[in-house]
Amino acid sequence: xxxxxxxxxxxxxxxxxxxxxxxxxxxxxxxxxxxxxxxxxxxxxxxxxxxxxxxxxxxxxxxxxxxxxxxxxxxxxxxxxxxxxxxxxxxxxxxxxxxxxxxxxxxxxxxxxxxxxxxxxxxxxxxxxxxxxxxxxxxxxxxxxxxxxxxxx
Amino acid sequence: xxxxxxxxxxxxxxxxxxxxxxxxxxxxxxxxxxxxxxxxxxxxxxxxxxxxxxxxxxxxxxxxxxxxxxxxxxxxxxxxxxxxxxxxxxxxxxxxxxxxxxxxxxxxxxxxxxxxxxxxxxxxxxxxxxxxxxxxxxxxxxxxxxxxxxxxxxxxxxxxxxxxxxxxxxxxxxxxxxxxxxxxxxxxxxxxxxxxxxxxxxxxxxxxxxxxxxxxxxxxxxxxxxxxxxxxxxxxxxxxxxxxxxxxxxxxxxxxxxxxxxxxxxxxxxxxxxxxxxxxxxxxxxxxxxxxxxxxxxxxxxxxxxxxxxxxxxxxxxxxxxxxxxxxxxxxxxxxxxxxxxxxxxxxxxxxxxxxxxxxxxxxxxxxxxxxxxxxxxxxxxxxxxxxxxxxxxxxxxxxxxxxxxxxxxxxxxxxxxxxxxxxxxxxxxxxxxxxxxxxxxxxxxxxxxxxxxxxxxxxxxxxxxxxxxxxxxxxxxxxxxxxxxxxxxxxxxxxxxxxxxxxxxxxxxxxxxxxxxxxxxxxxxxxxxxxxxxxxxxxxxxxxxxxxxxxxxxxxxxxxxxxxxxxxxxxxxxxxxxxxxxxxxxxxxxxxxxxxxxxxxxxxxxxxxxxxxxxxxxxxxxxxxxxxxxxxxxxxxxxxxxxxxxxxxxxxxxxxxxxxxxxxxxxxxxxxxxxxxxxxxxxxxxxxxxxxxxxxxxxxxxxxxxxxxxxxxxxxxxxxxxxx
Numbered sequence: 001x002x003x004x005x006x007x008x009x010x011x012x013x014x015x016x017x018x019x020x021x022x023x024x025x026x027x028x029x030x031x032x033x034x035x036x037x038x039x040x041x042x043x044x045x046x047x048x049x050x051x052x053x054x055x056x057x058x059x060x061x062x063x064x065x066x067x068x069x070x071x072x073x074x075x076x077x078x079x080x081x082x083x084x085x086x087x088x089x090x091x092x093x094x095x096x097x098x099x100x101x102x103x104x105x106x107x108x109x110x111x112x113x114x115x116x117x118x119x120x121x122x123x124x125x126x127x128x129x130x131x132x133x134x135x136x137x138x139x140x141x142x143x144x145x146x147x148x149x150x151x152x153x
Numbered sequence: 154x155x156x157x158x159x160x161x162x163x164x165x166x167x168x169x170x171x172x173x174x175x176x177x178x179x180x181x182x183x184x185x186x187x188x189x190x191x192x193x194x195x196x197x198x199x200x201x202x203x204x205x206x207x208x209x210x211x212x213x214x215x216x217x218x219x220x221x222x223x224x225x226x227x228x229x230x231x232x233x234x235x236x237x238x239x240x241x242x243x244x245x246x247x248x249x250x251x252x253x254x255x256x257x258x259x260x261x262x263x264x265x266x267x268x269x270x271x272x273x274x275x276x277x278x279x280x281x282x283x284x285x286x287x288x289x290x291x292x293x294x295x296x297x298x299x300x301x302x303x304x305x306x307x308x309x310x311x312x313x314x315x316x317x318x319x320x321x322x323x324x325x326x327x328x329x330x331x332x333x334x335x336x337x338x339x340x341x342x343x344x345x346x347x348x349x350x351x352x353x354x355x356x357x358x359x360x361x362x363x364x365x366x367x368x369x370x371x372x373x374x375x376x377x378x379x380x381x382x383x384x385x386x387x388x389x390x391x392x393x394x395x396x397x398x399x400x401x402x403x404x405x406x407x408x409x410x411x412x413x414x415x416x417x418x419x420x421x422x423x424x425x426x427x428x429x430x431x432x433x434x435x436x437x438x439x440x441x442x443x444x445x446x447x448x449x450x451x452x453x454x455x456x457x458x459x460x461x462x463x464x465x466x467x468x469x470x471x472x473x474x475x476x477x478x479x480x481x482x483x484x485x486x487x488x489x490x491x492x493x494x495x496x497x498x499x500x501x502x503x504x505x506x507x508x509x510x511x512x513x514x515x516x517x518x519x520x521x522x523x524x525x526x527x528x529x530x531x532x533x534x535x536x537x538x539x540x541x542x543x544x545x546x547x548x549x550x551x552x553x554x555x556x557x558x559x560x561x562x563x564x565x566x567x568x569x570x571x572x573x574x575x576x577x578x579x580x581x582x583x584x585x586x587x588x589x590x591x592x593x594x595x596x597x598x599x600x601x602x603x604x605x606x607x608x609x610x611x612x613x614x615x616x617x618x619x620x621x622x623x624x625x626x627x628x629x630x631x632x633x634x635x636x637x638x639x640x641x642x643x644x645x646x647x648x649x650x651x652x653x654x655x656x657x658x659x660x661x662x663x664x665x666x667x668x669x670x671x672x673x674x675x676x677x678x679x680x681x682x683x684x685x686x687x688x689x690x691x692x693x694x695x696x697x698x699x700x701x702x703x704x705x706x707x708x709x710x711x712x713x714x715x716x717x718x719x720x721x722x723x724x725x726x727x728x729x730x731x732x733x734x735x736x737x738x739x740x741x742x743x744x745x746x747x748x749x750x751x752x753x754x755x756x757x758x759x760x761x762x763x764x765x766x767x768x769x770x771x772x773x774x775x776x777x778x779x780x781x782x783x784x785x786x787x788x789x790x791x792x793x794x795x796x797x798x799x800x801x802x803x804x805x806x807x808x809x810x811x812x813x814x815x816x817x818x819x820x821x822x823x824x825x826x827x828x829x830x831x832x833x834x835x836x837x838x839x840x841x842x843x844x845x846x847x848x849x850x851x852x853x854x855x856x857x858x859x860x861x862x863x864x865x866x867x868x869x870x871x872x873x874x875x876x877x878x
Contacts, residue, residue: 033359097216098356099543134789
């Protein structure tokens with residue numbers, strides 16, 4: 001049994017300790033907002049926060065996540081209020097197909113925590129997620145919008 | 154067991170799936186209903202007592218915004234409250250029962266809006282007339298005295314008003330009027346406005362259900378591996394080697410070429426599949442290499458036999474031989490995978506009485522046909538329930554023996570159990586429906602004044618239709634008209650330029666690698682070929698490439714319009730900033746006129762793209778905000794292909810297995826795309842999702858030539874040591 005804390009809730013899972021955290025989140029815990037895209041930490045669709053830092057959960061063994069604080073896209077909103085990044089995303093109509101957007105939003109939220117007023121260069125360095133629809137300019141604009149506190153829905 | 158579809162399909166306030174049963178009888182009291190029980194007013198809308206408007210959409214949403222655009226068109230004529238609009242996907246099974254009241258489901262070729270705008274607007278208009286009539290009947294006044302706006306019907310004379318929701322039940326029982334006149338586009342209030350998408354909310358909180366996310370009671374998960382060599386088959390596999398692994402329920406052969414492990418969880422299934430010993434019979438295709446394919450195509454460049462796609466003037470070869478100056482170049486474009494972010498998947502459940510599948514498809518009816526064939530059941534025992542698509546780009550169209558067929562063949566071996574089959578990224582890379590491979594030889598003739606008098610464009614390579622719609626190719630006496638997208642003799646893909654002596658022909662050279670539709674498909678390479686070569690010709694003629702083209706575009710005012718727009722915006726003719734170089738391109742595709750311009754700098758083979766301009770004249774712009782996003786997104790897709798993407802063949806299989814070998818642009822590499830949306834109206838609507846994709850690559854290639862003095866004629870640029878920074 002591995003004990004996990006996901007979005008503030010305790011879970012016990014009975015899985016092979018080498019199972020990637022992504023698949024435990026999706027299949028055992030049942031939170032499917034975190035997506036599978038490549039399985040080799042290339043695309044970022046599986047990004048979650050582990051103790052506040054963005055992590056590609058497809059390449060992170062569940063055993064290493066034991067005892068750590070895990071946040072997924074479903075846990076980003078607090079007290080029924082969307083995170084400012086989510087609000088900016090909504091206001092700026094960022095997603096197209098939307099599949100990569102959970103990971104994109106988690107990466108953006110981690111960036112803003114680290115750098116509340118990121119420059120374009122900061123965004124370029126921190127947001128390395130693949131988006132095949134090509135939402136990049138909306139992503140960039142929405143991050144600036146969230147940083148400036150202009151994101152209200 | 155009758156499952157409640159809502160539990161797994163209604164995942165968003167905006168996007169619901171499936172319809173309630175029941176359909177309109179000619180004279181009876183039965184009324185068709187939406188899933189929430191609201192009555193259908195005509196086939197396109199169902200309105201609940203609380204005024205919620207369910208608009209039916211049968212085209213698939215894959216990010217392109219089609220559900221929002223189509224809903225705008227219906228709502229414009231319906232005169233309903235936009236804030237109360239929801240979308241409902243009718244199923245193909247329902248469509249068959251009701252004799253296709255919603256028309257074509259297939260979502261490709263940038264057709265979603267341009268080919269259904271008229272009938273969906275008529276659907277909205279008919280519903281409005283029925284609702285007004287129902288109110289008038291209730292008040293016993295002439296309908297002509299009533300007006301409708303924002304879901305409210307008013308009879309001004311008697312100062313009475315009611316809402317759509319209150320009269321919907323009565324309206325649903327009225328005959329559907331035919332050919333209600335549509336609004337003049339000048340009076341549109343909702344169409345043409347940059348309204349927000351209807352499907353965003355659940356895409357920012359993780360709640361949107363994609364096929365990969367489906368959950369059902371008793372569902373198992375499958376991982377699958379098909380013979381890496383296309384055309385190869387399964388010789389044997391040792392199920393015992395993995396059958397005792399944790400969670401494994403069954404190891405099954407799927408068709409003649411694939412093996413799957415069915416387990417409690419997908420990770421268990423995949424882990425077991427990786428350990429499963431499988432022996433393949435790879436067959437003769439295992440001898441095919443990239444070099445052998447390239448050689449076959451090369452031979453086609455000078456072959457005697459070729460299908461003509463465009464011919465003007467007399468004998469082009471004679472005209473070329475008499476030219477004052479002759480320019481010749483050979484170009485090549487590779488196989489490419491779509492690499493949708495969501496790998497292929499589908500969930501299937503089979504019993505002898507019913508076969509159903511759930512998941513992402515660009516073509517509900519195509520998936521339905523695949524389920525019919527694979528299940529062997531009749532149409533009234535089959536259905537398909539669509540989810541949101543995590544990307545499509547043509548990959549999720551209807552192809553023979555693809556993922557839907559696999560899932561049904563698997564489900565038949567475990568009757569009653571829903572099985573979610575998910576391809577790994579590696580499987581997705583090895584079993585694509587690839588952008589066709591093509592080479593092209595261009596020969597141009599200039600007269601003493603540097604005017605283009607003759608042009609021969611010879612394509613040599615693969616045909617998509619020969620593989621997926623052979624009957625179309627047969628009807629054209631062996632020609633695949635789609636090979637000429639963007640350079641065809643007439644129609645939605647008409648060649649932009651008027652050249653006195655012109656021949657564009659195609660030596661069809663098909664390979665064992667299955668081809669597919671790939672965002673724009675053949676406009677991508679055709680634009681690279683012709684728009685690079687136009688610059689080569691202009692240089693040989695000693696002319697400015699814009700002036701050179703303008704003359705040849707004299708009969709194409711809309712093409713000239715978009716080209717002028719991008720050139721003006723990027724500042725063509727004025728000096729570029731220090732160290733920066735510009736290029737541009739123009740094409741007609743899917744009945745839209747598109748042009749692109751790029752400004753780049755190059756240092757030590759590292760390319761920085763500083764500016765990108767994209768212009769489109771699609772006739773009508775239903776939602777400019779979404780068009781803006783499609784233009785920008787298409788440039789990301791097109792430039793990813795230009796810089797990074799190539800699938801190569803070794804021993805009969807594709808070599809690239811994941812994003813580390815098949816890269817895609819990141820945010821740091823992509824400037825803001827300055828889009829120019831310039832619809833000029835007319836009777837023909839153009840597409841949006843695909844056309845602009847093709848102009849980004851040649852615009853960058855032409856700028857690259859100016860920056861380096863070296864003309865690059867093969868894609869991708871990584872093969873030339875060029876990086877994108």
